[in-house]
Amino acid sequence: MSDENKVLPLLPLRGLIVFPTMVLHLDVGRDKSIQALETAMVDNREIFLTAQKDVSTDEPSREELHEVGTVAKVNQMLKLPNGTIRVLVEGLHRAQVEELTEQETYTQAEVTHVEERQEATVEEQALMRNLLDQFEEYLKLSKNITRETFESVTDIVEPGRMADIITSHLPLKVPQKQEVLDTFHVKERLELVLKTLTNEREVLGLERKIGQQVKRSMEKSQKEYYLREQMKAIQNELGEKESKESEMDDLRKRIKEAEMPESVEEKALKELKRYEKMPPSSAESSVIRNYVEWLVVIPWHNVTEDVLDIHRSEKILDEDHYGLEKVKERVLEYLAVQELTNELKGPILCLTGPPGVGKTSLARSVARSLNRKFVRMSLGGVRDEAEIRGHRRTYVGAMPGRIIQGMKKAGSMNPVFLLDEIDKLVHDFRGDPSASLLEVLDPEQNNTFSDHFIEEPYDLSKVMFITTANNVGAIPPPLRDRMELIHIPGYTEVEKKEIAKRYLLPKQVKEHGLTKGKLQIKDEAILKVVRRYTREAGVRNLERELAKICRKAAKLIVSGEKKRVIVTDKTIEELLGRPTYRYGKAETKNQIGTATGLAYTAAGGDTLNIEVSLYPGKGKLLLTGKLGDVMKESAQAAFSYIRAKSEELNIDPQFNEKNDIHIHVPEGAVPKDGPSAGITIATALISALTNRPVRREVGMTGEITLRGRVLPIGGLKEKSMSAHRAGLTHIIIPEENEKDLEDIPDSVRDDLTFIPVAHLDEVLKVALTEEDDES
Structure with a gap:
């Protein structure tokens, strides 16, 4: 650095760096800057140029100016019409500010001249060559620098000047160029410029690569646009209005409107993009189209609003069904909780009972009372797991499972979904569909139900599932564990009569074109149809018989034989023929060895006469009447109890060695089984052995132990109805059934x-009498 100091006018530069030996034009507009130029022109035309740190400052202080600048010579000055001055300056050498002095009209700077070595060392020569190579490579990528510029740089022998000139041609920011200007040591300056140039070359290369990619992409999109427009024109000429493009737009719009979860929408759009690129003739094209269509039509967001009015729901259930109080109560409980919480996972109800008791129609009424959509899916004979979970899309003709199909049919996420005949599922080598239903019917899992075709989790937690079954024992235990069982045992005669009057008969009269005035069926006639022409737990056969009456009546009216048909219990046989069934009746008098039991069958209740006969023999016990194992064991238990208690019962202790005993239950062609005939068999045996008659008006039901205890039974309602129908007046029941x-x-x-008993002794006191009506 030279010791020679100069005092020169200061010209601050905005966003610009002037290097030594550079020649360039500057436009000067600030008053102080113009005064500095005029002062320089009066003296020796030299001026000090340095860059501002902040370009927005009009009058920068020393702290806002860079310390290192360039002493330049003003070669030309030209006043422009707008008041600014255009000057041509030539950089002479580096200089560093020592002191700034404010004059009246401009700023004066005392600067120190920074001298540079002109000759290059061997190391600097190597750096210069490397720098030229990099500059040449940069030149190939950049369009802003001409070849002539490069050739002029190659002629430079001074290392510092070469670094300055190359820096001046690079598109660098002011701080980067100032850093080069601040570097006085020539070797360090060469290394800095080489590093900067290398980095710029890499950036320019990457920029060019990106530009080429964008250009290719634009060319491709332009080409596709051109081809699409051509295709549209061709299709319009051929009369094919619908194009794949409009189909794509429609599908994209439907995907947005479906309000899918984010992950599902992303998958749908991805598949749509694949579909767009595939030719229509491709086999996979139709598979993807079908998949996207399914994603769109499944309800992901739609929910029907529940009508949470417990009184309205109760009214609807009572309108549609007579009886079934427990089921109605459970539905109303669900509604009450829903009304209080506004959020409840759908319960899994399982309605069990014989065919024809109204399980399916009850589920439909539940949906109506909740104002929900109703979907029914029959599981009878379903043996393939794919029926529930769907097929994977790799298979030809793949479709979602019937659960997802049902949800599509419902169009909402909270329908009442009936899974009918769940006990008729079959499993074989193709899979176990009941295992697939575990995820559907488990409230802890079904919010992320997975269908093999859809491949995305689906929320079933808002669905109210109702299942039906005839035989609870046929439902797999894990599946049964996830359901709330509600048993519908069947209807009594009184209930069947009311159902016929309220629902079945008006329906059949309407369907057969009749009116209430043309056909009238008395209550006694309906009751006779129930008792003598049907034997069932439900009302299907009853409806068929009523339809038969309507047909016969229609024929009589159309043929002109009658204008109005009135059916009574006396005239019913003219329309339906001879009765099909008979029912048990009470004995007309007390008899020895005959007791009346009460039985529960699939068709309701019935009475069961048990007869015992003794004759000389060796103690053989003969059981007839097509009895099942349970009834045979009941007879054995009663026989063993009597042998053990023979003295207390005033029976000959050797009776079993002197007599053969024959126990018979009439109607031998009808299978009979069940654990409730023990006390009836024991009473009939004791009556025969003690020669004491059994009271004819007494019926009984209950199982017996070897110690004489009476155990509880089921189906008391149906058994009581059969006793009432048969004309009995007293019923002996187990104490626990009270x-x-x-x-x-x-x-x-x-x-x-009703006479509740806990021991056989109590049964005998009520059932046996001292009178002998046989005489």
Whole structure:
């Protein structure tokens, strides 16, 4: 650095760096800058140029100016019409500010001249060659620098000047160029410029690569646009209005409107993009189209609003169904909780019972009472797991499972979904569909149900599932564990009569073109149809018989034989023929060795006469009447109890060695089984052995132990109805069944006397009499 100091006018530069030996034009507009130029022109034309740190400052202080600048010579000055001055300056050498002095009209700077070595060392020569090579490579990528510029740079022998000139041609920011200007040491300056140039070359290369990619992409999109426009024109000429493009737009719009979860929408758009690129003739094209269509039509967001009015729902259930109080109560409980919480996972109800009791129609009524959509899916004979979970898309003709199909049919996420005949599922080598239903019917899992075709989790937690079954034992235990079982045992005669009057008969009269005035069926006639022409737990056959009456009546009216048909219990046989069934009736007098039991069958209740006969023999016990294993064991238990208690019962202890005993239950062609005939068999045996008659008006039901205890039974309601129908007045029941009396209709309970017992001794006191009516 030279010791020679100069005092020169200062010209601050905005966004610009002037290097030594550079020649360039500057436009000067600030008053102080113009005064500095004029002062320089008066003296020796030299001026000090340095860059501002902040370009927005009009009057920069020393702290806002860079310390190192360039002493330049003003070669030309030209006043422009707008008041600014254009000057041509030539950089002479580096200089560093020592002191700034404010004059009246401009700023004066005292600067120190920075001298540079002109000759290059060997190391600097190597750096210069490397720098030239990099500059040449940069030149190939850049369009802003001409070849002539490069050739002029190659002629430079001074290392510092070469670094300055190359820097001046690079598109660098002011701080980067100032850093080069601040570097006085020539070797360090060469290394800095080489590093900067290398980095710029890499950036320019990457920029060019990106530009080429964008250009290719634009060319491709332009080409595709051109081809699409051509295709549209060709299709319009051929009369094919619908193009794949409009189809794509429609699908894209439907995907947006479906309000899918984010992950599902992303998958749908991705598949749509694949579909767009595929030719229509491709086999996979139709598979993808079908998949996207399914994603669009499945309800992902739609929910029907529940009508949470418990009184309205109760009214609807009572309108559609007579009886079934427990089921109605459970549905109303669900509604009550829903009304309080506004959010409840759908319960899994399983309605069990014989065919024809109204399980399916009840589920439909539940949907109507909730104002929900109703979907029914029959599981009878389903043996393939794919029926539930769907097929994978790799298979030809793949489709979603019937659960997803049902949800599409419902169009909402909270329908009432009926899974009918769940006990009829079949499993074989193709899979176990009941295992697939575990995820559907488990409230903890079904919010992320996975269908093999859809491949995305689907929320079933808002669905109210109702299942039906005839035989609970046929439902797999894990599946049964996830359901709330509600048993519908069947209808009593009184209930069947009311159902016929309220629902079945009006329906059949309407379907057969009749009116209430043309056909009238008396209550006694309906009751006779129930008792003598049908034997079932439900009402299907009853409806068929009523339809038969309507047909016969229609024929009589159309033929002109009658204008109005009135059906009574006396005239019913003219329309339906001879009765099909008979029912048990009470004995007309007390008899020895005959007791009346009560049985529960799939068709309701019935009475069961058990007869015992003794004759000389060796103690053989003969059981007839097509008895099942349970009834045979009941007879064995009763026989063993009597042998053990023979002295207390005043029976000959050797009776089993002197007599053969024959126990018979009439109607031998009808299979009979069940654990409730023990006390009836024991009573009939003791009556025969003690020669004491059994009271004819007494019926009984209950199982017996070897110690004489009476065990509880099921189906008390149906058994009581059969006893009432048969004309019995007293019913012996197990003591533990006393709680079930509230289920029995009042009309039946008022006519019967129920006698709860805990031991066989109590049964004998009520059932046996000292009178001998046989005489």
